[in-house]
Amino acid sequence: MSGTARRTGDHRRPTVADVAREAGVSVATAGRALGNYGKVGADLRERVQTAAELLGYSPNVVARSMRSGGTQSIGFVGADISNPFFATAMRGLCDVAREEGYEPILANSDDRLDVERNAVGVLLDKRIDGIVVSPTSVLDVEHLRRAEEQGVPVVLLDRHSPVLAVDSVLIDNIAAAKSAVAHLLGEGHRRVGVLASVDPVERPEFEDVDGELVVHGAQRPSVDRIRGYLSAMHAGGVRVTTDLICSAALGDVADADHRAGELLSRTPRPTAIFATDNVTTQGLYTAIRRLGLRIPDDVSLVGFDDLDWTTLVEPALTVVAQSPIDMGRKAAQRLFARIKGDESAPQQYLMRTHLVVRGSTAPPHSS
Amino acid sequence: MSGTARRTGDHRRPTVADVAREAGVSVATAGRALGNYGKVGADLRERVQTAAELLGYSPNVVARSMRSGGTQSIGFVGADISNPFFATAMRGLCDVAREEGYEPILANSDDRLDVERNAVGVLLDKRIDGIVVSPTSVLDVEHLRRAEEQGVPVVLLDRHSPVLAVDSVLIDNIAAAKSAVAHLLGEGHRRVGVLASVDPVERPEFEDVDGELVVHGAQRPSVDRIRGYLSAMHAGGVRVTTDLICSAALGDVADADHRAGELLSRTPRPTAIFATDNVTTQGLYTAIRRLGLRIPDDVSLVGFDDLDWTTLVEPALTVVAQSPIDMGRKAAQRLFARIKGDESAPQQYLMRTHLVVRGSTAPPHSS
């Protein structure tokens, strides 16, 4: 009996040829029997299968990929897998991928365009069948366009690009932020601050139009959430000044804490603050505690992302909840639809969010 | 000028042959110039490179893999990427992989052996060059042994297998747990409980040997942490009974909360509890709050894993800190050492842990 591995280093895995020899048939027949394509007689199929079993055959996917062009692999490029948002989205993506018989290859961009470009290039060279990306820039997307041109579908996660005709899966950032701020206004707050994360390369600019502040800048989560904030404030008839709008470096909790501290030392102090993502929420929370302020007595807080810890602290935080796992799933579903040939017009898929009102928001103490 | 993509669906990417034709040289020369191997004249190299540039050539890694055998991909199989421990370890692994020019393929096992086996099989079929796995079982490891036999190095993360001769990267679970419990004993606690996560298929068994409790069962984190607990208690001269040892379903916060509730309703109530991982820590914390108990006045708590939230709650939690990112890095480093041919005897790499004493532990209120 030959064929089973005898020692470490016995690298060679059996091929169809080996199986064919063992079964005494041609490689073509063996291939057909193993791959379940074409016509094979029942007896030969049997012989081939037992031979395969005996040798411990399993197909070389690389060779198959070379012929078929497909690799049964997809790529996922996000800023940082250790961020709970991406980790959870990745989980959803993995689940759908596995249902489809695919495996995901992961790359972190750290929100650096060069890193992202490089990662996308590597993934294309690996001939992935599709790619989900949460792009650093929604304007500089040549690398993603190239993917599309090569026939590799792209789906954007948590971002939409005005210059790239692909599906995108995200939330209605403006509406979500608006609901958060409207809640604060409803509680009676007037001096409401916002703490956003802003990427240095696509930072928003503010313009005062007839006493009303408007934001210029690409449609990215942070910026749109500022838009939602402004929209709510305007709808509530509250004048906004730029000293209530504060931004911290993307993904940097310490900086968020620092900036939140600045925001909290404006005079008069904001009676409520809206943090636009989970990192700024955490920074804001620690800053409030560092300054010895009480929630919600001294300051109300609405955070973003319904992470576990927001219910572990006391009081539990009012947050805008989104569902990263569903976003990951949806993105994967759209990607596989495209991989399977869906040619319909690209869409923005806006996933549900909801405001979870908990104990960190209350009417302002003194007005 | 031909060759650049004209429309979506123009799938064909240029090959060395295309570049060779464009440059007016043979495929061999083009290949040598592009792959930087063999000898090529400066002028021809130039011609080839500009031709490649013009056509937008980049190598087909799949074809290269078929010849070379290597894929520049590694696998990572963990229970659940949305668990912060795995997400952070994955981050470390990604970083090292990228430095080495590799990309990781991710699979979640949900601590299910069949899922894990299948995932490993798929990864092997994809001809990954190595695999880091945090195995569901440390005894049933045939699938991992098969990988080794095929020449695919395996590194275990957060687990050690007595029946598999491969590197493993983990912490000294016994010592870490012992230090946690010793701290509680040092504070004067005697009635100390432990809340562990236990996999149903490899659950530990307890035996009373001369009035001293010993655990039987494979060397897994949870079980070893129970061992550390027992060791500390024994060293402190405290008798342990099984009613102080409680276990919850792996990865299930709700169950951990439930079990913690049971543990907290023993009479007399434990004055301190050690939770063996981040999931049970969270469950224990919510159970304590649900029952209206105060930390550390009514019950002291030592948790496991230094997650952000443990410093956001009040009081901040005393925890055993490990460094998942370093564990991920280390595992990747060992894997690449093996991939590069390191044949030295497999080792257990024990990573640093330390007890971070914060406000959730204090002497028992009344003794």
Place this chain on the structure above:
DNA sequence: TTGTATGCGTTATCAA
């Protein structure tokens, strides 16, 4: 140094 020819393992085409 450059070119020709061949193999990697699968799958598909074609002929028997």
Place this chain on the structure above:
DNA sequence: TTGATAACGCATACAA
């Protein structure tokens, strides 16, 4: 139904 053979794209052994 079965078998011989070509092709995917790259890298190499060998010939020129």
